[in-house]
Amino acid sequence: MKPPLFLYLRPDSLEEALAAMHEHGDEARPLAGGQSLVPMLNFRLARPEVLVDLSRVEELVGTSCPGPSAISFGAMTPQRAAERLEKVRSTCPLVSMMLPFVGHVQNRARGTIGGSIAHADPAAELPALCLALGGTVVARNAEGERRLRADGFFGGPFTTALMPDELLTSVELPGVRREDVAFAEIARRQGDFAMAGVVAVRETAQTAVRLVAFGVGGTPVRLPRAEKILEGQELTPACIAEAASAAAGEVDPIEDLHADGRTRRALVDALVRRVLGELGSEGAR
Amino acid sequence: MSTAQAVSHFAISCEVNGTTVDRVVAVRQLLADFIREDLGLTGTHLGCEHGVCGACTVVLDGEAVRSCLALAVQADGRSITTIEGLSGDGLTSMQQAFRRAHALQCGFCTPGFIATLSVADPSDYHDEAGVRQLISGNLCRCTGYENIVAAVCEEWGIERS
Numbered sequence: 353m354k355p356p357l358f359l360y361l362r363p364d365s366l367e368e369a370l371a372a373m374h375e376h377g378d379e380a381r382p383l384a385g386g387q388s389l390v391p392m393l394n395f396r397l398a399r400p401e402v403l404v405d406l407s408r409v410e411e412l413v414g415t416s417c418p419g420p421s422a423i424s425f426g427a428m429t430p431q432r433a434a435e436r437l438e439k440v441r442s443t444c445p446l447v448s449m450m451l452p453f454v455g456h457v458q459n460r461a462r463g464t465i466g467g468s469i470a471h472a473d474p475a476a477e478l479p480a481l482c483l484a485l486g487g488t489v490v491a492r493n494a495e496g497e498r499r500l501r502a503d504g505f506f507g508g509p510f511t512t513a514l515m516p517d518e519l520l521t522s523v524e525l526p527g528v529r530r531e532d533v534a535f536a537e538i539a540r541r542q543g544d545f546a547m548a549g550v551v552a553v554r555e556t557a558q559t560a561v562r563l564v565a566f567g568v569g570g571t572p573v574r575l576p577r578a579e580k581i582l583e584g585q586e587l588t589p590a591c592i593a594e595a596a597s598a599a600a601g602e603v604d605p606i607e608d609l610h611a612d613g614r615t616r617r618a619l620v621d622a623l624v625r626r627v628l629g630e631l632g633s634e635g636a637r
Numbered sequence: 638m639s640t641a642q643a644v645s646h647f648a649i650s651c652e653v654n655g656t657t658v659d660r661v662v663a664v665r666q667l668l669a670d671f672i673r674e675d676l677g678l679t680g681t682h683l684g685c686e687h688g689v690c691g692a693c694t695v696v697l698d699g700e701a702v703r704s705c706l707a708l709a710v711q712a713d714g715r716s717i718t719t720i721e722g723l724s725g726d727g728l729t730s731m732q733q734a735f736r737r738a739h740a741l742q743c744g745f746c747t748p749g750f751i752a753t754l755s756v757a758d759p760s761d762y763h764d765e766a767g768v769r770q771l772i773s774g775n776l777c778r779c780t781g782y783e784n785i786v787a788a789v790c791e792e793w794g795i796e797r798s
Contacts, residue, residue, distance in 0.1 A: 353686040353687070354665065354667065354670070354686075355665040355667070355708075356665065357645070357665055358664065358665060359643035359644060359645055359664070360643060360644055360645070360647060360664035360708075360710060361641060361643045361644075362641075362647075362710075363641070368641070372641075372643075376643075386706050386707060386708070386711075387688060387703075387706055390667075390688070390705075390706040390707070390708070391687040391688050391706065393665075394667075394686050394687050394705070395687060402643050403664070405708075405710075405711065407711060432700065455774075456691070456773055456774025457701065457753070457771065457774060458691065458694055458700075458701045458702050458703050458753065458774045459688065459703065459706075459774070461697075461700035461701060461702050462697075462700075462702050462703075462706065462707065541773060542769075542770050542773040543773045543774055
């Protein structure tokens with residue numbers, strides 16, 4: 353229950369951090385807030401030769417608005433700091449709604465926005481949020497920058513499209529109004545990983561809804577069959593019920609000691625009803 | 638461009654309970670072990686060592702954090718307050734509320750609860766549900782939380798539901 357031996361680097365700038373990742377590549381792991389990586393070190397599930405501590409790379413901390421209706425988080429922005437920002441609440445309320453469910457307050461004090469997305473835990477809120485909003489992940493290595501769409505970024509449990517020498521530097525999310533987003537999850541205890549969660553985002557045309565489930569598979573997943581049912585439809589109880597049942601049918605849930613597959617399907621059904629019900633009542637005029 | 642040499646030990650300087658501490662630490666050492674073993678501040682307890690139980694909670698730069706999920710080397714240049722620094726010579730008023738309400742039995746988890754509560758802003762909490770959410774990151778296996786919630790509600794003037 354103590355970390356294995358490793359060597360440590362603490363770059364002071366992004367350039368130094370990228371040089372370290374370039375030099376050590378496969379053997380190196382970047383350390384963000386450490387709320388997932390340090391437990392993995394303690395359990396000896398991760399055994400990097402070199403740990404590149406990003407906590408002093410100031411360029412990676414901060415929140416900006418690249419457009420009138422978009423928000424960009426530096427990868428090392430602490431979750432707790434983002435949770436407190438009025439700018440986040442007003443530009444992209446879904447972020448403020450979901451952050452309080454990321455671990456406990458003590459985890460969010462150190463845990464970062466980029467760290468959670470790069471870690472890609474299938475039951476984590478932030479990857480699902482990123483996918484539901486159709487966000488963009490910005491990655492850099494010593495050669496240059498890549499912009500990666502959230503669709504396709506998550507390849508499997510704890511697996512992303514990042515290359516070994518790349519660092520996730522920022523995440524850009526479109527601002528979507530409060531009345532066009534809904535989120536619900538079910539966990540044994542506040543702050544635990546969800547047994548299942550669902551995020552719904554109404555697209556600007558108001559005729560389509562993006563639906564994402566998490567905690568039920570290897571990655572957060574879109575629910576295309578349910579989305580298809582909702583296309584161009586009003587969110588009537590009958591339509592919501594049909595979409596919920598399609599969603600429960602199209603997920604391929606994992607089974608663990610918290611819930612078996614059948615339970616998780618039932619949770620997805622219930623959660624889709626809940627989020628669409630909320631969207632429906634918000635959308636009614 | 639050449640990078641700095643990766644190291645196995647690191648000289649750190651931090652402030653612990655108001656006193657400057659200079660030490661050379663192994664980079665793999667957890668902050669919790671540094672506090673307990675190198676500084677002898679054994680009021681910080683280690684339960685699970687993977688961030689679940691909250692017994693090791695300390696205050697780092699004004700935020701409650703899990704000291705088993707930070708490396709000692711990361712405390713360099715930072716300020717830490719442990720339960721010894723929080724209570725000083727006597728019990729804080731929250732600790733006294735814990736005592737009055739019988740909010741502890743074995744006491745193993747208590748320093749973590751007190752650390753979490755010490756940096757929370759009471760004006761953010763208006764009801765029992767909010768208090769329960771705040772302390773959800775600290776496990777107690779003796780009390781069933783009832784008396785802990787009662788102590789916090791009493792101290793913060795929150796009416797229990």
